[in-house]
Each structure stands twice: as structure tokens, then as C-alpha cells.
Amino acid sequence: MADQKMLKFVDVERDMPEKRAPDLRRTDFHEIYAEYADEKAKEQAARCSQCGVPYCQSHCPLHNNIPDWLRLTAENRLEEAYELSQATNTFPEICGRICPQDRLCEGNCVIEQSGHGTVTIGSVEKYITDTAWEKGWVKPITPHAERSESVGIIGAGPAGLAAAERLRRAGVQVTVYDRYDRAGGLMTYGIPGFKLEKDVVMRRIKQLEDAGVEFVTNCNVGEDISFDAIRGKHEAVLIATGVYKSRELPAPGSGADGIVRAIDYLTASNRKSFGDDVEEFESGELNAQGKKVVVIGGGDTAMDCVRTAIRQGAESVKCLYRRDRANMPGSQREVQNAEEEGVEFVWLSAPKGFTGDAVEGVMVQQMRLGAPDASGRQMPELIEGSDYVEEADLVIKALGFEPEDLPRLWGVDGLEVTRWGTVKAAFTTGLTSLDGVYAAGDIVRGASLVVWAIKDGRDAADAILEDLSQGASVAAE
Template sequence: MAENKMLKFVSVPRDMPEKRLATARREDFREIYAEFARDKAAEQSSRCSQCGVPYCQTHCPLHNNIPDWLRLTAQGRLQEAYEVSQATNTFPEICGRICPQDRLCEGNCVIEQSGHGTVTIGSVEKFITDTAWDEGWVQPIRPARERPESVGIIGAGPGGLAAADYLRRAGVQVTVYDRYDRVGGLMTYGIPGFKLEKEVVDRRTKQFEESGVEFVLNCKVGEDISFDAIRGKHDAVLIATGVYKSRDLPDSDHNGVVRAIDYLTASNRKNFGDDVPEYDSGELNAAGKKVVVIGGGDTAMDCVRTAIRQGAESVKCLYRRDRANMPGSQREVANAEEEGVELVWLSAPKGFECDAQGVRGVHVHRMRLGTPDATGRRMPEKIEGADYLEEADLVIKALGFEPEDLPTLWGVEGLEVTRWGTVRAEFGTGATSLDGVFAVGDIVRGASLVVWAIRDGRDSASAIVEYLDQSASAGVAAE
């Protein structure tokens, strides 16, 4: 009888790829996890219990066929594993690196619930697709039939690129417009290299270019080209701009108090080798400074870990709730603490201490958790008389992002938005109030995860193909 290569979670313990020592990884922006070896990836995949109801798949926004590609990996059938993974996910190698698996697939693994330790799904996913690139299995898109219709996509982030991939496979002509000089959106300029090395994004960009996707970069809609011009040039338009307007604090317009997006973009540009005057001047550089980051999400963790690598004297993160209620990945919190970051729980900013040169400290409220709000999370309350001053030379506001006012910014009439400022779009299709205009990702759902943007982009691209088919049928009928 052939050996059963699965169900080994009882005899094989959970293992992760080797993680570089904190003392070493503090010195550079390279990824902190090594790659699984082929045998180790097969061994860890063999721990999958092959559940009849796979909760890992259910809790993945893309509903990836995780048990199937784990089984194929355990059997050594890596090219088939890659093909199954790629069938539902445009960027498995990126999701394997940056998805909060501890809150999604791995956090809902059945053997994790039974006390055996979750399958290391993200690391295997990364291994499969990195192997596919190394072996040449990832090829430019060559649709079986080219279509005459074209779609303009505004935004070269994960939602826009996922849609571009789907549309090119359907033979649709695709042009992507983006405000930045490189493709990738926050994957390029927001997420640091120690979580996602930029070569990973660059090779996908090259694949898109070789697949016939046209990129128009350094292009601000409303300034360099009008929305109406894009709409007039294409048979359909997809808005996938993301959200870039930073949430702010009152009275925070001081030298040395900066936005997370500016800080992270400057760091990533510097690592690309770009000329970054704001970094060189010290404005967006943490070297030698006492750094305080305000916020509790993954962006805050990106900022504190970047500051460590830039040579900050000290790095502290203020968050108004406790560790259990922190919205970011617990794995990222652990990595930050290993690297020397101090997490200051139940602390909220009250104001800033400044002199003629700029910020010198943050006035901090001590907090406690009170009664739950409508979502069930306990609300933070101030502890009277427990305020103190936290010294700081650089304060980074990582409070999340909000949508820009696109109708005003672009001069678009009839594009409906919600009371939160996000574009109002139909669930599942992304159809907006304007005919032939669709919207996906954070500009619809608010600041969220890369994996959700990919899901939205793929779903909307399918709806766009259906819209183009209907338009073509209507045109034939009119003739």
C-alpha cells in the first residue's frame, strides 16, 4: 500500500522557515524569513488534515484551494501545486509574504484548534510560487483570442493589477494609469522590503508588460489627464486608487511630526536608490532620534521596524488599547519587539511638546478599557491624573487612511460616494453609479488588506467582461 503522505500533524511538529536573528536583520531591509527547502515544504504540507470542511479555505478572502495545493506539495507535484494556487490568486508569492495568516487561513486551521499547531500555509504558498518563478513556470499571459475592447484601470496597486491580469487572460486590452513612477502602489512604496522585497513586485510588473498591459505612470487623474478623457478612450473604466488620505491628530502640524505614508515612501525610495531630499535632510529619517509611532495596525509596525533599521536611538509605539485588542498582526508585533521596539499599551496622545526646532515630546494619556462598543470591543477611557510626557525627536502618525474626495478631485459628476467618502459600488461586481465605470479595493471598502483588493479586482474584472459581452451583443442587435 502506498504511503499516506498526509495527516502527519500528530507525528510532525509545526515548523517555520528559519528567521534571521534580530541583531542581523536590524541592519538591512531584506526579508527576515528564509525560504523553505523542498523537503521541508513537503514535510510541513503533509501536516494538513485534509478536512472535509476546510476552514482555512473558508476564511481566505480568495477561497484559495489550500488543502489541494498542500497535498500536491507533500506529494512533490510542485508545478501542479502552483497551477492550483495561481488559479484563484493573482499574487500567491505576495500573499504568502504579507497576508496576516494568523488572522485568516492559519488562524482557522482545524489542527491549530485541536492543539497541534497550524499548518504553515503562508510559507508553503510563498515557496510554491517562488519555485515556479525559478523553474520558469510563470509565463506572460497569452490569451487564446484577442478582443478589440479596452479597459482603463486607474491605480496600479493589487486591486488594479489583479483586474488587469484577469482581463488580459480574457483577451481584453488593458491600460493602467498610476500617480507613481513605479507599479505596485502600497506594495512598492508603503510596505517595507523586510516584509516584501521589491524584486518580487518588479518581476510581476515585467510579466504584465510582456503580457501586453500598458502602464501610464507619473499620471495624476484630474491634473495630467481628465477622468472624462480616460472614460472616452476606453470601453470600461475601473477605479482602483486605494486610499491615501491619512487620518490626522488635532494640532499636529509641527516639525518632526510626520505621516506614516510619507515616512515609509521616503524609506522605500531611498532603498531603490532614488534621490530623496526629505530623507537626506533628516526630516523623514529616524537615524539617531527618539522615535514615537502613534497607532496599532500593521502600518504602525512597518514604521517602528523601519525606524529600527534606520538607526533610531529608541523606538516606542503608543496604542490606546491592549495587546489583545490590537488590530495588527500579532506576528508583526512579536517581530518588532524582538528587534528592540517598545510597545506602550493603553496610551493615547494628548498633544505635543515643541520648541523652535520642532517636536520634543508627546503628552500622553494613560488609558484603561471600559465597556464594549457596538462591535464588542472594549472602549478605551482616560485615567484622570495619569498623564505624562514621552520624549521624542520624531513622531510618526500611523492612524490609518481615508479616501480622497474623488468626485471633486477629478471633477466627476454623478459618481456616487458613501457617507464615509468611499465610492459606492455594487457588491460582487464593483459597478458604480456611472455606466461602464467600476470600482474595487480600498476606495470601495475602506483601508483593508491586499488579499481583499485582489479578490475585488478579480470579481470586478469578471463583471467587466460580462459588461463588454453585453455591450457587444447590443451593438450587433442595433445593426
């Protein structure tokens, strides 16, 4: 007979943690969701149906043991729930905050399909690990024995940090090289505080530092140190740089002042949250205060930009996207949050060009959805004669990211890349065409989710450990 603590979905409705009122949250960069109270977390976890085939788990890139840690939470066995949660996920409290659960675990919840509303998996995951930190259950990383081998990791984003944690637990000596002055990659400088407060990321980085991981920051490979020098220092190297090259918008007037890249805009805002002096922010170049802001794009980066601009005191914020709401790639939860905060979405619209030497407006052409393309999504088509100008004095391009040309930037021969510019690496192991060199995360799969980067970093670390144990590694065929 099923445990009476579970299967409460028939009697208990789905209930997210309380969300701060829009007029309050739009004035600061604090996270918008409150924490679950203990009883509420247990109640919501108890809604899990404990189904025989847990689609939530199979649709999670990390295959987290979701039904099991929901059950443990419902039974008030929180420390065990945390142990199970962190067994498959290096940063569960980060994934609980920023994963698009509506597209992954929660979007495939069996009780959602039956009309009862999905289990609030992400919020419970966040609650479990935040409680673990508060109660002191998150233990220092202490290897059973030190090993002499050393691994160099290029990039301190989620893939690099997940690999560093796994390697360090095994006693391997780890050095992480990163171009920024703080580790964390886009978790630190790309994702705004209202989705992921920075002390959550810094706490994990300190845990790695305390464990003996060496961070070499402000380090540009190819300039401050050569790739060959890094290879010479370590038995294995993991490339986990992510993808930082912004897609451009080839349109008349696109070089005007006031048209900026999303990554520059978000980085400046996050640096301000750390208390840094940011010249481009103080000058107004990367500050939306008092401006008519237009963000171009429909992904999660675009959502980060529009919601940041609101908090900076923009006069108005509009988001242009060439498809409709149902076909946008960003999280629907984020769209709703943005609308509540005062963002206006202009669907089925695309930029044709820009007016003014210092941008004054976006020439917009209206679209309609036509026949599906090869991916099954309907292709936008122009509506002739529908052009108009949208006033703007700050335009933020959030059109996605592409890989940098690493072989050229680093002056390295033999590192094979795909036709998209991503590093060619073996599936599951991450082994590249160079002996002892692995790659993981977005630099292999293209711009993707933090949870996929964590999975890739963990998988690459396991492959490196296996090859180190065998005493040699063989380049991918």
C-alpha cells in the first residue's frame, strides 16, 4: 500500500512560494520568491504521486532522484533528502533557482498531465539545500587521499566548477583559469541577482577554494598564459570556456551609439551589485535609468535584460520578438514575471534597422507565422507595408551566443572544431582531438542551460579520472 504521506495531489493544490509584489521587487535585485516554510515544503513534496516511471527524473539532464528526495522531504528527513539531492547535482540550490523547470522536470510531471498541477520540484530542491547550508549539513570537500596528478580547467563557469568539485573530491590537484576577476562565469556576471543572488554562487566557490582548488583569475589564455603552457603544467586539461561571442544584427544603423550587447549590459549591472566601480554604468552607456529601452530577442537572456532595465529605472521597456508568445524559447514563467513588473512584449516583430547616430528608434517590421521549418517551428514571414519606428535610446541585443574561435585565439594546432565553431569532443567523455585535452559545457554543445553544463562537467571529470587511473589518455578518434 502506498505511503499515506505521499499522493496528496488530489487533496492539496499546487502552491508556489510566495512571490514579492511587483511594485516592491522592481526596486531591487533581490530574489523574487520567498523561501518555503518547513510545513509548506513538506506539504508540497507530499503531492508527488511516486509514479513507477518518473518522467521528472528522466527529463532532468542530471537524472536527479526527484521522487526519492520529495518523499524524504515529506517525511521530514531533510538531511537525507539533501544527501540524495547532492549525490547527482553539484549545485542543487542553484538549479532550484534558475533551471527552467517548466520545460524540464515540472513540465513532465505525471500529475500535471492529469490536470492536478505539477509538483513544485524546483522550489523544494532550493529549500532542501538552503536548509542544508543553514543547518551545517553541507560538509567541506575532503578527499580520502591526495593524488599527485593535476588537472587544469579553463573556464570557471558551471561546467568547469562541477568538474573541479568532482576531481578534487577524488584527491586530484585542480587549477582553474578564468578571464574574469571572479569565478562563476555567467552564474556570477550573466544571471541577475533577482534570479540568483550572488552570495549563493560565492559560497560554492569558497567551498572549492577551501578544498584546495586554485583559481587563477584575470587570466586570458593566449595572452597571459599560452594553452601549451597549461598543457605542460597538467596531466589533463578541460576546456570549459562557455560561449561568449554575441550574435550580431546586420542591419542599417546597427553601429549607432546606444546599441549594446546583452552580455556587456548584464555584466555591468552585476558588477554594480558587487559594489565595483563600473565606468560604463556611471557614464550611462550601460545604464537604463530614465531611458526608453528596447530589447531584441526572446530567450532567457532577453528576459534577464528587460527585468534588469525595469530595476534600473527605465522610462519604458519593450521586448521585440519575431515569433509569438507560444513559440518563444524563453521560460514562460520569466515572461509572466516580466509582464508583472511592467515590461511590454511586442510579438511578431523584428528589427529592420535603426535611426540616429546615437540611437533614436528601431525600425520595426511586423511578421506573421508561416509554414513550419525543419525543426517544426513556424517560420516568421514579413507583412509588407507594416513597418513603423519604435522610439528607443537604449537598444540591447539579446540574440544568443556563439563560440569564439579558440584555435585561432589560443594559437593551438590540432584542436578540431565543428562547423558551428564548437569544440569537437567525444560524447559522454568530452575527449577532444588532442591527447589529454577534454571539453565540456556550452563550448561543446552550444549555448545551453546551466544544468546541462553541470552534467557535462561531471561526466568529463569522471572520464578524466578513469584515464588518469589508467595512466594515459588517448585522443578521440
